[in-house]
Structures are given as C-alpha cells and as structure tokens.
Amino acid sequence: MIRDAVQRSRVQLRETFLQTTDETVDSLQREGALIMATAAVSPAVPPSAKNSLREDLTCAICCDLFRDPVMLDCMHHFCRPCISRYWRGTQGPVTCPQCRKVFTCRQFQTNYLVTAMVEKVRATTSQTYIQNLEKQLKETLESHRLRREDYINSLHREKDKMETIKRSGADLQVRVKAEFRALHQILDDEESCMLEQLRREQEDELEKVQRHLEAVKLAVRELEENMKVLQQASASTDHIILTELPQLRPYTQVDAAPEFDINTFSNKYMAPLQYITWRKMFKSLKPGPSPLTFDLDTAHPSVRVSRDKTLAVECDGMTWHSENNKRFLQCVNILAAQGFHTGRHYWEVEVGSKPKWDLGVASEAVDRHSRIKLGPESGYWTLRLRNRNQYSAGTQPWTRLQLGSSPQRLGIFLDCEERRVSFYNADDMSLLYSFANGPRGKVFPFFSPCISGSSQEPQPIKLLHYPPVWLSG
Numbered sequence: 001m002i003r004d005a006v007q008r009s010r011v012q013l014r015e016t017f018l019q020t021t022d023e024t025v026d027s028l029q030r031e032g033a034l035i036m037a038t039a040a041v042s043p044a045v046p047p048s049a050k051n052s053l054r055e056d057l058t059c060a061i062c063c064d065l066f067r068d069p070v071m072l073d074c075m076h077h078f079c080r081p082c083i084s085r086y087w088r089g090t091q092g093p094v095t096c097p098q099c100r101k102v103f104t105c106r107q108f109q110t111n112y113l114v115t116a117m118v119e120k121v122r123a124t125t126s127q128t129y130i131q132n133l134e135k136q137l138k139e140t141l142e143s144h145r146l147r148r149e150d151y152i153n154s155l156h157r158e159k160d161k162m163e164t165i166k167r168s169g170a171d172l173q174v175r176v177k178a179e180f181r182a183l184h185q186i187l188d189d190e191e192s193c194m195l196e197q198l199r200r201e202q203e204d205e206l207e208k209v210q211r212h213l214e215a216v217k218l219a220v221r222e223l224e225e226n227m228k229v230l231q232q233a234s235a236s237t238d239h240i241i242l243t244e245l246p247q248l249r250p251y252t253q254v255d256a257a258p259e260f261d262i263n264t265f266s267n268k269y270m271a272p273l274q275y276i277t278w279r280k281m282f283k284s285l286k287p288g289p290s291p292l293t294f295d296l297d298t299a300h301p302s303v304r305v306s307r308d309k310t311l312a313v314e315c316d317g318m319t320w321h322s323e324n325n326k327r328f329l330q331c332v333n334i335l336a337a338q339g340f341h342t343g344r345h346y347w348e349v350e351v352g353s354k355p356k357w358d359l360g361v362a363s364e365a366v367d368r369h370s371r372i373k374l375g376p377e378s379g380y381w382t383l384r385l386r387n388r389n390q391y392s393a394g395t396q397p398w399t400r401l402q403l404g405s406s407p408q409r410l411g412i413f414l415d416c417e418e419r420r421v422s423f424y425n426a427d428d429m430s431l432l433y434s435f436a437n438g439p440r441g442k443v444f445p446f447f448s449p450c451i452s453g454s455s456q457e458p459q460p461i462k463l464l465h466y467p468p469v470w471l472s473g
C-alpha cells in the first residue's frame with residue numbers, strides 16, 4: 001500500500017514537473033522574445049522582464065546564474081557544485097536548501113533546458129552584448145529620428161502643395177468666370193441690340209399704319225361735312241331754284257395704304273440667330289483668331305510666299321531676295337508680319353498633311369544668320385513634326401509627344417503677360433503642349449515649312465483667316 005502511494009505521488013510529481021517545465025519553457029521563450037523584441041526597437045528595455053528571468057535562473061546558494069544546473073526531486077534548481085558542496089559533510093538524509101524537503105538519497109537530475117536558457121541569459125547580459133545592443137539601439141533610434149524628420153518635412157510639403165492647389169484652383173475659377181462673363185456680356189449686348197432693332201422696326205410699321213389711319217379718318221370727316229352741305233342743298237331744291245352747286249371744302253387725297261409685308265418684317269428675326277450671333281461673336285472674342293500675314297522680308301530664299309501673303313511653301317532653288325537683316329539665311333524659316341509684346345493672341349495655321357514642319361513663336365532678337373537649335377534658350381517656342389508622325393515640343397532636348405491623331409490645323413496661343421505659349425489641335429481644340437516659361441519681350445509668329453526632300457509636290461503652310469474655325473469632334 002505504502003509503496004503504491006509513494007509510486008502515485010512520484011507520478012504526480014513527475015506530471016507536475018513536466019507541466020511546470022512546459023510552463024517554464026513557454027515563459028522563458030515569451031520573456032526571451034520580449035527582451036529581444038524590445039531591445040531591437042525601444043531605447044528603454046523594461047528592466048523587470050530581464051531581471052525576473054535572471055532571478056528565475058539564479059541559484060539560491062551562490063546567488064549567481066546557475067552553473068551546470070541540476071534539479072532536485074522537489075523541483076528546485078541549484079548549481080551542481082553548490083548543492084554538492086552544501087550536502088558535503090552531511091551524514092544520512094539531506095535536505096533541499098530552499099524548501100527543506102528531506103531526501104534519503106542524494107539524487108538530482110541535469111536539466112538541459114535550464115542549462116541552455118542560462119547560457120542564453122549569460123550571453124545576452126554580457127558587457128559586449130549590452131554594448132552592442134546599446135549601439136544598435138542608438139542607431140535604430142537615429143534612423144527613426146531621421147525617418148520621422150523626413151516624414152514631417154514631407155507632411156509640410158504636402159500641406160504646401162494642397163495650399164497651392166487650392167490657391168491655383170481659386171485663381172483659375174476667377175479666370176474661367178471672367179471669360180464666361182465676357183461671353184455672356186457679348187450675348188447680352190447682341191440680344192439687347194437685336195431686341196431694340198425689332199422694337200424700332202415694329203414702331204415704324206405701326207407709325208406708318210397709324211399715320212395712314214389718321215389721314216383716312218380726316219378724309220372721312222371732310223367727306224362727311226361736304227355730304228352734309230350737299231344734303232342740305234338737295235333738300236332746299238324743293239322750294240328754291242338751285243343756280244349752282246354749293247361751296248364744298250377741298251378734301252384731302254389719301255395715299256394708298258402702306259404695305260405691310262409680314263415676311264419682310266420677320267425675315268431678319270426668323271433666321272438662324274444662334275449661328276449668326278456665333279459668327280458675330282468672333283469679332284468680339286479676346287483673343288479671337290488673328291489674321292496673320294507672312295513677312296516677306298524675313299523669308300529664307302528657299303521659301304516662296306503667295307501674293308496675299310497667307311501661303312508659304314519651300315522650294316528647291318533660291319528665289320530672288322532683297323538684302324535684309326531680318327531675313328533667315330541658314331534655316332528655311334519665315335515670320336509673320338505681326339509681332340506681339342503684350343496681351344493674349346491666338347492664330348491658326350493649316351499644315352495639311354505636310355510631313356515636316358516647325359511652328360511657334362520666335363523672339364524678335366533671334367539670330368537669323370546662323371544655324372541654331374530651336375529651343376526657349378535660343379528664343380524659340382515651337383512644336384515640330386518630323387517623318388509625318390513624330391511630334392515633339394521644341395525643348396532642349398526635344399519632348400516627344402504621343403498624339404492620337406495628326407492635326408491638319410494647329411492653333412497657337414500666346415499669353416505675353418503669363419509668359420505662356422500653347423499649341424492646340426485646331427480641329428478639336430485639344431491641347432498638344434504648353435510652354436510655361438514663355439518669352440519676355442516682343443515675339444513673332446514663327447514658321448518653318450522645312451525642306452521635306454520628298455518627291456511629292458511640297459505643300460504650303462497656310463495662315464487661316466476669319467471666318468472662323470469649325471470645331472469638329
């Protein structure tokens with residue numbers, strides 16, 4: 001019986017031990033992981049976590065980390081040399097120094113798990129390790145500090161950006177509203193003007209009829225008076241011999257009734273008013289399309305210009321030309337006669353299916369006698385076509401543009417105040433490119449028909465004049 005009881009209690013102890021060992025392992029692992037994790041990120045390692053693990057692995061006899069730890073049956077751990085020394089000289093049963101449990105035989109087990117943990121704690125609490133850790137901490141902290149600074153700077157930048165977006169949005173809103181107000185004004189003026197004209201014409205017609213009406217009324221009155229005289233005379237013939245006709249008042253001859261032709265009256269107003277007004281609006285647009293002409297004095301000798309100065313085409317030979325400082329002598333270029341240095345201007349150019357051209361604006365001061373790369377630095381803001389489908393903006397280096405279609409007509413917009421030069425596909429008014437660093441000072445519309453070198457008949461560059469563009473698409 002007693003033997004059975006002892007056996008049972010041993011089994012219980014064993015189970016408790018296993019359970020405790022599992023918990024210990026868990027706790028050690030948790031604490032170990034905690035220390036490693038906090039050491040890597042936090043400058044302040046909670047000392048309690050480190051200490052409690054160290055305390056758990058400290059021998060109650062030598063008060064130092066276990067050396068060669070062993071476990072007694074009561075499950076208390078001690079250094080093997082410490083417990084051996086403690087029991088040395090004791091005759092008979094020995095006790096656990098911690099719980100005073102009595103053991104008849106001097107028995108203990110080596111706990112490899114605790115040995116491994118002690119080694120780990122010893123290693124992680126060594127001076128070099130701590131120094132290393134502190135260094136890592138400082139470095140991690142510094143890198144965090146720098147990254148935080150970066151993010152804060154980026155926050156400021158983003159806030160500034162948002163302010164800029166809001167400000168430009170508001171400015172643009174004012175601009176758009178002003179443009180539309182101007183259009184509304186044109187329409188309002190046109191409407192008032194037309195209604196006033198209608199009112200006057202209606203009044204004229206009414207007045208004409210009214211005048212005739214008055215004349216007829218007068219004539220009726222005069223006739224009635226004469227009739228009265230005649231009737232009286234007629235009545236008196238019964239007893240007097242009438243010797244002559246009574247004296248009659250001369251009566252007014254009334255003109256024929258004025259014609260009122262409702263068709264003539266309404267023709268002007270039964271018209272396609274919207275289209276007519278739209279056409280009229282062109283004169284008031286700011287800027288409307290400028291009717292440019294080519295300046296012959298600037299034409300390269302290989303550029304021929306039509307008599308009306310709206311067509312320019314390249315030719316193989318050299319045409320006769322007068323000596324002129326304004327003339328381009330190296331590149332096949334030509335300018336418009338109209339230069340601009342203030343305000344906003346827009347003009348349109350037809351290039352058809354020319355395989356090669358340059359268009360834009362050039363500063364008045366550009367060097368016309370040397371071969372120059374076109375770019376804002378040399379006084380040119382241009383768009384160019386090469387090889388039929390390669391479009392580029394004339395920046396240095398060129399900015400290649402991917403256009404969905406090949407524009408036959410181009411619109412060029414120059415805003416001298418905002419220093420902006422923009423290019424549009426004039427067929428649908430889609431923006432192709434915009435220079436924000438536009439010219440200062442006087443500029444001229446610039447064109448280069450280019451020498452295409454193809455066997456086909458060269459096609460001209462055409463300056464488009466009012467009447468206006470048709471907006472397709």
Ligand SMILES: [Zn+2]
Pocket residue numbers: 059060061062063064066067078079082083
């Ligand atoms: Zn010890």
Ligand SMILES: [Zn+2]
Pocket residue numbers: 072074075076096097098099100101
């Ligand atoms: Zn004990």
